[in-house]
Amino acid sequence: MNLTLKNLYDDFRDPKTIRALAELIHQESEGLERPVNIMEVCGGHTHTIMKYGLKQLLPEKIRFIHGPGCPVCIMPKERIDHAYILARQPDVILVTLGDMIKVPGSRGSLQQARSEGADVRFVYSPLDALKIARENPGKSVIFFAIGFETTTPMTAALIRRAEDLGVKNLLYHINHVTVPEVMRELIDSRDEHIDSYNNRIDAFIGPSHVSVIAGAKIYREFPERYGRPVVVSGFEPVDVMEGVLMLVRQFTQGRRELEIQYKRSVTMEGNLAAQRQIDEVFEKRGLFKWRGLGNIPHSALKLLEAYAHLDAEKVYAEILPVEEIEDHKLCICGDILRGMAEPTECQVFGTACTPSKPLGSCMVSSEGACAAYYKYGDLLK
Amino acid sequence: MCLSIPSKVVKIDKEKATAVVDTMGVQREVGIDFIENEVKIGDYVLIHIGFAMNIISEEEALASIETYKEILALMDKEERQKAILEGDRCDGGGSA
Ligand code: SF4
Ligand code: SF4
Numbered sequence: 001m002n003l004t005l006k007n008l009y010d011d012f013r014d015p016k017t018i019r020a021l022a023e024l025i026h027q028e029s030e031g032l033e034r035p036v037n038i039m040e041v042c043g044g045h046t047h048t049i050m051k052y053g054l055k056q057l058l059p060e061k062i063r064f065i066h067g068p069g070c071p072v073c074i075m076p077k078e079r080i081d082h083a084y085i086l087a088r089q090p091d092v093i094l095v096t097l098g099d100m101i102k103v104p105g106s107r108g109s110l111q112q113a114r115s116e117g118a119d120v121r122f123v124y125s126p127l128d129a130l131k132i133a134r135e136n137p138g139k140s141v142i143f144f145a146i147g148f149e150t151t152t153p154m155t156a157a158l159i160r161r162a163e164d165l166g167v168k169n170l171l172y173h174i175n176h177v178t179v180p181e182v183m184r185e186l187i188d189s190r191d192e193h194i195d196s197y198n199n200r201i202d203a204f205i206g207p208s209h210v211s212v213i214a215g216a217k218i219y220r221e222f223p224e225r226y227g228r229p230v231v232v233s234g235f236e237p238v239d240v241m242e243g244v245l246m247l248v249r250q251f252t253q254g255r256r257e258l259e260i261q262y263k264r265s266v267t268m269e270g271n272l273a274a275q276r277q278i279d280e281v282f283e284k285r286g287l288f289k290w291r292g293l294g295n296i297p298h299s300a301l302k303l304l305e306a307y308a309h310l311d312a313e314k315v316y317a318e319i320l321p322v323e324e325i326e327d328h329k330l331c332i333c334g335d336i337l338r339g340m341a342e343p344t345e346c347q348v349f350g351t352a353c354t355p356s357k358p359l360g361s362c363m364v365s366s367e368g369a370c371a372a373y374y375k376y377g378d379l380l381k
Numbered sequence: 382m383c384l385s386i387p388s389k390v391v392k393i394d395k396e397k398a399t400a401v402v403d404t405m406g407v408q409r410e411v412g413i414d415f416i417e418n419e420v421k422i423g424d425y426v427l428i429h430i431g432f433a434m435n436i437i438s439e440e441e442a443l444a445s446i447e448t449y450k451e452i453l454a455l456m457d458k459e460e461r462q463k464a465i466l467e468g469d470r471c472d473g474g475g476s477a
Binding site for chain 1: 398411415416430432434435
């Protein structure tokens with residue numbers, strides 16, 4: 001019953017091409033003077049790497065560091081608690097994307113809120129929130145917005161449309177995060193923690209979907225200011241392998257550049273109309289807490305002051321707590337995300353912490369590094 | 382977006398900034414806010430959480446539709462519907 005496109009599509013991810021690329025990477029790596037640590041920023045890539053055992057196909061000199069993953073995993077408990085509290089208000093309908101269903105806050109998940117009688121609706125598209133608001137004029141509909149640059153313009157479009165239609169009962173709780181800021185933070189914090197030149201983030205694989213919207217240009221600073229090459233890659237195993245090959249070639253040829261592997265839909269500039277709409281409703285937050293990583297400056301967006309009346313964080317400020325909630329003491333997600341530890345080094349990995357009962361952010365959604373190791377761990381042996 | 386099936390634009394409503402697209406026989410309304418000025422009836426677009434994000438060439442679209450056809454042929458009606466509608470979500474399991 002649960003057969004989806006994704007399972008069946010596997011047959012079309014040609015193993016021959018993957019192996020040929022692995023062979024080229026092996027040859028090219030012989031010219032490397034020292035190991036190269038590549039961070040894949042997005043959990044979608046981590047998932048591909050683990051699922052297809054790409055790690056095992058690569059020479060020892062190439063090491064992956066699994067990046068922050070997914071907007072779902074990095075959502076701190078404080079924010080989930082906000083959603084939970086809002087959902088439990090009388091006359092509120094909380095609307096969010098399906099991914100948020102199971103993510104636990106300190107009080108429970110949205111699924112639990114719903115089983116306790118709250119009106120929580122999980123939708124495919126932000127536009128469904130507009131429909132729900134129009135069908136329920138007597139209620140406050142709150143859209144709990146999540147996502148990287150990929151979903152931000154859709155929230156912006158939703159806001160604009162609601163305004164055009166004169167819909168007044170649709171509010172927003174904004175949790176959109178941005179990729180370059182966290183990459184910068186990871187470079188800086190690693191360089192602080194470790195001086196060894198052999199043990200740092202040397203290069204990045206950037207997610208293609210983010211750049212379809214924001215353009216590859218958002219990564220310019222990494223080769224230019226930090227000497228770290230970036231290749232923007234698609235999510236298929238062949239895409240990831242080609243991205244790795246492009247990075248290795250940069251190192252053997254002494255280049256440090258920004259390149260695009262997924263040329264089919266990614267350009268340097270990205271989608272300018274989408275970028276404009278984002279700028280019309282959002283501005284940077286001073287600080288945003290990433291679960292496992294802590295507060296990162298300018299790494300998220302909030303509504304412009306002109307939209308304060310639609311900002312659920314402001315409208316409901318009185319009932320939304322602001323205290324920070326600590327991550328679980330034993331959880332080493334922060335170290336994993338910085339490439340300083342492997343999931344299997346965590347004391348509670350696979351025992352007290354599993355995907356059905358996650359203690360830390362990396363186990364929360366299937367894109368998290370711990371969840372991917374848990375699921376595909378057999379491949380590692 | 383990683384695995385989106387190309388959809389063909391069959392109707393455009395500029396006023397509402399929406400289009401009706403056909404994804405291998407399943408029709409739905411999507412937002413065209415981000416490609417409004419370029420999109421024409423008959424174009425192939427990729428959808429991400431209810432919005433058309435970019436236009437792709439017909440050649441590329443038809444090639445990937447062929448691949449999907451083989452896959453979808455193996456499913457029953459209900460599964461097919463679900464796969465098509467969820468196809469614009471990410472491989473990692475999320476849509477964010
Ligand atoms: S296994 Fe669980 S507790 Fe350990 S690092 Fe991963 S998420 Fe944190
Ligand atoms: S939902 Fe998928 S594509 Fe989006 S950030 Fe998470 S892992 Fe990446």
